[in-house]
Amino acid sequence: MKTSQVDVLVIGGGPAGLAAAIELKKSGVNTVRVLERERVAGGVPRHSFHPGYGLRDFKQFLSGPKYAKKYVDGALSAGVVVSTLSTATHFGEKNSVQVTSPAGLETISARAIILATGARERARAARAVPGKRPAGIYTTGSLQQATYLEDLAIGSRAVIVGAEHVSFSAVMTLKHAGVKTVAMLTEKKKHETVGIVRFALGLWYRFKLMTKTEIVEVLGDKRVTGVRIRRSGVESVIACDTIVFTGNWIPDNELVRRGGFAIDSTYKSPVVSADAQIPGTSIYAIGNLVLPIKAADKCAVDARAIAKKVAASLR
Amino acid sequence: MSKKIYDVAIIGAGVVGTAIARELSKHNISIAVLDAHSDVGDGTSKANTAILHTGFDMVPGSLESKLVARGYHLLRDYARETGIAIEELGALLVAWSQEEHDNLAKLQAKAVENGYKDSVIISAADVYAREPHLGPGALGALYVPGEWIIDPWTPIVAFATQAKLNGADILLGTAVIGVTIGAHNTLHTTNGDVEAHHVINAAGLYSDEIDGVFGVKDFTVIPRRGELMVFDKLSRTLISHIILPVPSSMGKGVLVSPTVFGNIMLGPTAQNLEDKTDSGSSEDGMKFLREKGSKIAPELLDEEITAIYAGLRASTEHSDFQIRLHENKYITVGGIRSTGLTASMAIAEHVKELLVNSGLSLGAERALPAITMPNLGEAFTRPYQDEKAIADKSGYGEIICHCERATRQEVLDALESPLPPTTLGGLGRRTRAGLGRCQGFYCHSELRKLLEKK
Numbered sequence: 001m002k003t004s005q006v007d008v009l010v011i012g013g014g015p016a017g018l019a020a021a022i023e024l025k026k027s028g029v030n031t032v033r034v035l036e037r038e039r040v041a042g043g044v045p046r047h048s049f050h051p052g053y054g055l056r057d058f059k060q061f062l063s064g065p066k067y068a069k070k071y072v073d074g075a076l077s078a079g080v081v082v083s084t085l086s087t088a089t090h091f092g093e094k095n096s097v098q099v100t101s102p103a104g105l106e107t108i109s110a111r112a113i114i115l116a117t118g119a120r121e122r123a124r125a126a127r128a129v130p131g132k133r134p135a136g137i138y139t140t141g142s143l144q145q146a147t148y149l150e151d152l153a154i155g156s157r158a159v160i161v162g163a164e165h166v167s168f169s170a171v172m173t174l175k176h177a178g179v180k181t182v183a184m185l186t187e188k189k190k191h192e193t194v195g196i197v198r199f200a201l202g203l204w205y206r207f208k209l210m211t212k213t214e215i216v217e218v219l220g221d222k223r224v225t226g227v228r229i230r231r232s233g234v235e236s237v238i239a240c241d242t243i244v245f246t247g248n249w250i251p252d253n254e255l256v257r258r259g260g261f262a263i264d265s266t267y268k269s270p271v272v273s274a275d276a277q278i279p280g281t282s283i284y285a286i287g288n289l290v291l292p293i294k295a296a297d298k299c300a301v302d303a304r305a306i307a308k309k310v311a312a313s314l315r
Numbered sequence: 316m317s318k319k320i321y322d323v324a325i326i327g328a329g330v331v332g333t334a335i336a337r338e339l340s341k342h343n344i345s346i347a348v349l350d351a352h353s354d355v356g357d358g359t360s361k362a363n364t365a366i367l368h369t370g371f372d373m374v375p376g377s378l379e380s381k382l383v384a385r386g387y388h389l390l391r392d393y394a395r396e397t398g399i400a401i402e403e404l405g406a407l408l409v410a411w412s413q414e415e416h417d418n419l420a421k422l423q424a425k426a427v428e429n430g431y432k433d434s435v436i437i438s439a440a441d442v443y444a445r446e447p448h449l450g451p452g453a454l455g456a457l458y459v460p461g462e463w464i465i466d467p468w469t470p471i472v473a474f475a476t477q478a479k480l481n482g483a484d485i486l487l488g489t490a491v492i493g494v495t496i497g498a499h500n501t502l503h504t505t506n507g508d509v510e511a512h513h514v515i516n517a518a519g520l521y522s523d524e525i526d527g528v529f530g531v532k533d534f535t536v537i538p539r540r541g542e543l544m545v546f547d548k549l550s551r552t553l554i555s556h557i558i559l560p561v562p563s564s565m566g567k568g569v570l571v572s573p574t575v576f577g578n579i580m581l582g583p584t585a586q587n588l589e590d591k592t593d594s595g596s597s598e599d600g601m602k603f604l605r606e607k608g609s610k611i612a613p614e615l616l617d618e619e620i621t622a623i624y625a626g627l628r629a630s631t632e633h634s635d636f637q638i639r640l641h642e643n644k645y646i647t648v649g650g651i652r653s654t655g656l657t658a659s660m661a662i663a664e665h666v667k668e669l670l671v672n673s674g675l676s677l678g679a680e681r682a683l684p685a686i687t688m689p690n691l692g693e694a695f696t697r698p699y700q701d702e703k704a705i706a707d708k709s710g711y712g713e714i715i716c717h718c719e720r721a722t723r724q725e726v727l728d729a730l731e732s733p734l735p736p737t738t739l740g741g742l743g744r745r746t747r748a749g750l751g752r753c754q755g756f757y758c759h760s761e762l763r764k765l766l767e768k769k
């Protein structure tokens with residue numbers, strides 16, 4: 001098995017990981033390597049084609065892919081080694097990590113390890129929404145990949161479950177895919193995005209926002225035919241062929257848990273100090289791995305600040 | 316349609332139908348397996364709790380008792396031979412009330428009647444020593460070391476693959492809608508007529524309806540729904556045995572068990588339904604499972620759920636398997652309710668005997684083609700961990716489904732196999748890809764593309 005050594009190993013090549021890696025190089029750290037399990041680095045923004053990225057870090061209003069590319073290019077020109085199709089599978093001994101890639105297995109040891117593995121939306125099963133298992137059920141993430149990266153057919157009428165920022169991102173993606181959003185449901189009393197966003201998009205795309213409403217069953221056999229909903233104890237059915245489960249985040253905490261580190265009970269994120277450090281280790285956690293959910297630019301700005309401290313600790 | 320008259324047509328490509336096809340393909344006879352679905356094992360066989368039962372709790376003397384006991388050994392050996400994942404966990408039948416505790420001795424005696432002698436009653440302290448995460452209140456348990464877990468899907472693909480390689484025709488997307496009985500049997504299907512001398516009905520939930528077509532009325536299938544919850548792999552360390560309840564009249568009751576894929580499963584419920592297509596999970600079912608689960612292993616409920624689903628057991632008004640030779644060289648294999656995975660290979664042997672009794676001459680046995688199936692078990696080395704495999708084909712180092720760590724090469728292998736998947740579900744059953752905790756957040760569209768390209 002191949003073994004190698006770096007100063008800092010960053011796991012996850014999304015905005016947080018790449019921003020941290022760039023900052024580490026700028027702060028004079030010698031060898032910085034980013035592991036990214038996908039074919040292309042950039043994280044979630046890679047498949048989030050609508051504008052809405054980059055205000056805090058680039059003072060620009062960019063689409064996701066443009067934003068992702070800026071970080072990937074920035075990392076490469078700063079001298080960061082970005083290894084794609086490389087999955088960190090578990091921690092090894094003495095600050096090392098096991099990696100699988102098409103080149104084989106590798107053990108990488110590092111003076112510091114930064115975890116930036118991100119978060120995903122809870123899917124239908126994780127929310128235990130009953131019914132059969134027809135086709136036509138997505139999260140915003142899988143919807144965006146199907147629409148933008150793979151150009152697959154989606155459907156014609158969609159119901160969106162959840163009313164967070166990302167839910168409105170789903171509305172825009174559906175529009176792009178030629179799917180009409182018929183309703184957006186949330187169990188909460190109110191949507192959780194900025195008022196103007198909800199107002200403008202609701203007006204523009206003409207869908208119904210239903211608060212205090214829960215989805216109680218997925219209808220359909222081979223293909224979704226509708227959702228059964230409940231509002232104030234009254235059930236009704238909305239006909240649709242597509243359901244998008246949005247928001248309701250869970251961090252990608254597998255490495256942390258398998259490593260035996262503590263997890264907080266609310267978000268299931270690693271428990272870290274104010275400096276993002278897992279106590280008693282030289283392992284750090286940044287970006288949306290540490291919930292609550294934040295916009296990409298916020299993740300990146302915070303990651304830079306932490307990277308500075310990590311660099312200082314290595315001097 | 317061809318004028319070919321098959322020696323044997325098998326209706327149903329579930330675990331039972333494919334096991335029969337494999338057994339018969341040891342002989343030089345022509346075989347067709349028909350299934351309405353586009354893949355093998357897409358009925359009840361895809362949704363079970365994947366336990367290799369010893370048969371310790373069967374009705375002594377029943378056909379089921381005999382075939383489960385024999386099937387256990389056959390499937391165990393077959394799994395080892397072909398590389399199908401199997402884990403020797405052992406079960407604990409945990410008593411939560413005095414009444415249940417009093418029953419343990421009876422169950423142990425029944426196990427002996429069923430030919431299973433290795434079970435022992437253990438104390439509450441022993442139960443908690445073995446399973447520290449169990450909820451409070453366990454009074455003791457019957458320990459049944461022979462109850463194991465197995466990959467429930469790969470055997471079906473393996474059976475069908477061997478039959479196919481030995482010449483059987485696997486006719487998918489072919490639903491039987493009628494029959495004309497003459498010098499031989501002509502099955503009318505959604506895909507034209509299929510002619511055969513002998514017909515075997517292994518149609519699971521629809522076995523009574525196929526009987527009807529043949530003018531036979533021995534039983535009515537009552538679909539009994541079993542709902543299940545599957546928890547994230549990160550919960551696997553909570554439980555290390557199959558935790559069974561002390562059985563009641565409605566069946567085996569709700570269990571908590573690891574799966575060979577490294578998850579923990581909670582279920583099944585048992586509810587008789589009218590509708591044979593009602594394979595959805597329900598709000599009440601999920602609530603019931605949560606209540607049960609929080610008593611058996613409270614910490615489990617804090618874990619993420621990666622799948623919920625339901626399977627329909629083909630139960631009947633009788634308690635035993637309904638396997639019968641009828642007139643017109645027609646055999647019914649019905650009522651294979653809740654042990655069909657374990658019993659499948661023994662059922663196949665039994666059916667072969669009936670076929671011989673009905674006048675089919677099989678001739679000498681020939682060898683089945685040797686096959687090695689993908690081992691999808693978490694307790695074994697998966698391709699992504701296998702330096703040699705990756706050196707041989709770099710695609711084994713390209714993880715495509717991150718949650719299950721399934722690689723691109725495994726997906727390609729499945730797509731290029733003798734019995735390729737036709738749906739994402741079928742691909743998942745063959746490779747685990749897409750079946751993990753993110754339910755496709757990351758890989759769904761990539762998998763769909765690969766599948767649709769085929």
Ligand SMILES: Cc1cc2nc3c(=O)[nH]c(=O)nc-3n(C[C@H](O)[C@H](O)[C@H](O)COP(=O)(O)OP(=O)(O)OC[C@H]3O[C@@H](n4cnc5c(N)ncnc54)[C@H](O)[C@@H]3O)c2cc1C
Pocket residue numbers: 011012013014015016017035036037038041042043044045048050051052053054086087088089116117118119140141144166169170252255286287288289294295296297298299
């Ligand atoms: C649909 C959607 C729309 C959004 N819209 C906006 C928006 O308009 N504006 C905005 O600012 N924010 C938006 N966000 C939020 C934004 O995408 C996130 O805040 C940001 O991506 C978080 O960055 P991150 O680096 O923490 O995680 P991620 O972007 O998730 O990156 C994590 C990376 O780690 C990799 N990884 C994980 N585990 C491993 C491992 N074991 N080995 C190797 N690599 C690994 C992953 O492949 C991934 O590339 C949206 C999010 C979604 C899902």
Ligand SMILES: Cc1cc2nc3c(=O)[nH]c(=O)nc-3n(C[C@H](O)[C@H](O)[C@H](O)COP(=O)(O)OP(=O)(O)OC[C@H]3O[C@@H](n4cnc5c(N)ncnc54)[C@H](O)[C@@H]3O)c2cc1C
Pocket residue numbers: 326327328329330331332349350351352355356357358359360361362363364365366367368489490491492517518519520521522525540541542583625626627628651652653654655656657658
């Ligand atoms: C919740 C649950 C848990 C279980 N747990 C276990 C366990 O732990 N261990 C164990 O050993 N067993 C278990 N079982 C039992 C086991 O799953 C079944 O006994 C077994 O799958 C039955 O297989 P089968 O081939 O008879 O039926 P099926 O898998 O239903 O196959 C019948 C096939 O016939 C096809 N068909 C029907 N009608 C027609 C037609 N007209 N034309 C063409 N094709 C047709 C169907 O499409 C189907 O594919 C469980 C069952 C359930 C439901």
